Amino acid sequence: MRTHILDNKQNIKYLEENYGNNILPLSSVENDCYPGKIPSEIVLFYKKKVPISKLKKDLHKTIEHFNLFSSRLIMIDEDKFALQYCTDGAVINVLPPIKAVFNAINLDDIKKMMVHVKTLPGEPLLAVTGIPIEDGILCGISCSHAIGDGISLMLFLYAWNCIIEGNDFPRPSSQRLFKGRPIRSDQIDQVFTPPLSELSDLIQDRVKDGSNIQTYFTREYFSDKFLAEMKIKAKSENVEYIISDNQIMTSFLLKKYHDQILPKTDRIVLRNPINFRDIHPDVDSLYIGNAYFNSIAEFTKDEIDKMSIYQIACRLNESITNMRNESFIKEIAYLSEYGIEIKAEVFKNYPLFNVDRDIVSSNLTHLNDLESLFLGPDIGSILYIDASVQTGFTMLKEKSGRIFAQITSRYPLI
Numbered sequence: 001m002r003t004h005i006l007d008n009k010q011n012i013k014y015l016e017e018n019y020g021n022n023i024l025p026l027s028s029v030e031n032d033c034y035p036g037k038i039p040s041e042i043v044l045f046y047k048k049k050v051p052i053s054k055l056k057k058d059l060h061k062t063i064e065h066f067n068l069f070s071s072r073l074i075m076i077d078e079d080k081f082a083l084q085y086c087t088d089g090a091v092i093n094v095l096p097p098i099k100a101v102f103n104a105i106n107l108d109d110i111k112k113m114m115v116h117v118k119t120l121p122g123e124p125l126l127a128v129t130g131i132p133i134e135d136g137i138l139c140g141i142s143c144s145h146a147i148g149d150g151i152s153l154m155l156f157l158y159a160w161n162c163i164i165e166g167n168d169f170p171r172p173s174s175q176r177l178f179k180g181r182p183i184r185s186d187q188i189d190q191v192f193t194p195p196l197s198e199l200s201d202l203i204q205d206r207v208k209d210g211s212n213i214q215t216y217f218t219r220e221y222f223s224d225k226f227l228a229e230m231k232i233k234a235k236s237e238n239v240e241y242i243i244s245d246n247q248i249m250t251s252f253l254l255k256k257y258h259d260q261i262l263p264k265t266d267r268i269v270l271r272n273p274i275n276f277r278d279i280h281p282d283v284d285s286l287y288i289g290n291a292y293f294n295s296i297a298e299f300t301k302d303e304i305d306k307m308s309i310y311q312i313a314c315r316l317n318e319s320i321t322n323m324r325n326e327s328f329i330k331e332i333a334y335l336s337e338y339g340i341e342i343k344a345e346v347f348k349n350y351p352l353f354n355v356d357r358d359i360v361s362s363n364l365t366h367l368n369d370l371e372s373l374f375l376g377p378d379i380g381s382i383l384y385i386d387a388s389v390q391t392g393f394t395m396l397k398e399k400s401g402r403i404f405a406q407i408t409s410r411y412p413l414i
Helices: 009-018 028-033 052-065 107-113 150-165 201-212 224-237 245-261 301-306 309-323 326-332 344-348
Strands: 023-025 040-046 071-077 080-085 090-094 126-133 136-143 216-223 267-275 292-300 333-336 339-342 358-363 380-386 392-399 402-409
Touching (some): 028 080, 028 339, 040 107, 245 267, 245 301, 245 309, 245 392, 292 301, 309 326
Parallel strands (some): 090 126, 267 358
Antiparallel strands (some): 216 402, 392 402
């Protein structure tokens, strides 16, 4: 591995002149976590009779608005990376039609046909694969976490649908977007895009591990009636806390699935992403990038088995409430000229993610329901979500009164 990638004064000068223009350095957290990591992925079924040529054209327009989605990763120092704004930073791939209807399609086959991005220097960070079928279009989206979190991706999909439908949509915040004009990726000096063999062992191991891991998933649907009944029961047990729908769903899933998805541990750490956009006064609600931090609630397996759903939800509520306040968020994070930054000292006593012990529970139900994102049952549906975690719950709202959670595991689910 090269030890001083940027010992050339001309390259250093180029970086300094273009910071904030067409180069955005990753934060210290992003540099530690994302290079080499598996992407977030979604597979959609789109029913509407829209020519795939129009979908492709409108996707290009959306990428122009959300210019982080057209960028490449470059290496700016040893184990330090940045996004570089490129005209060809995203891949749009249309495959030949499949002569089959949606119900006859094998999802695993579609996932294998998708273009999967790699968060590595010079590689595209967004890939969209379109496959026409007899009753619609299948769309696979692979997105690097270096670009942004799940909310960023959902805002991107929302804007894409608005452009398809000819509707207005709120433009993304300029707090992290590039200010300058994009370049072509072939204009990036090769010194910034070293091959995998010249990157750290940690990044090489991530790439190898990501390609060898098999994950399994299933779904749970939650009706308004179920959630209302759980809240009534919770109130009858204790009125100290106001428990949210998401906390009830997470607690139900933890109690039902913990033994299946984490069979080799006696202690479970539940991580819940806290969205800074809702709390930090300096972060725009339409911020594109990574703007969250995980709260932590710990349980023994014996506790989970003995506690009621409400009792589990109370502990989860405490961990979220302790973090979800403006003063705490301002202590750990701030908005720099390049985007949201989490202070390095926060991680001194913060437990590292352990795949054999940790579950990530992500809540996206607070976004508009999927019908407004062109993913309602009359227009299409989300078939698969890979939130780049091997053990987790991802909550989404299909439409009013219909919320589902995808459960992801490294072990087969019963």
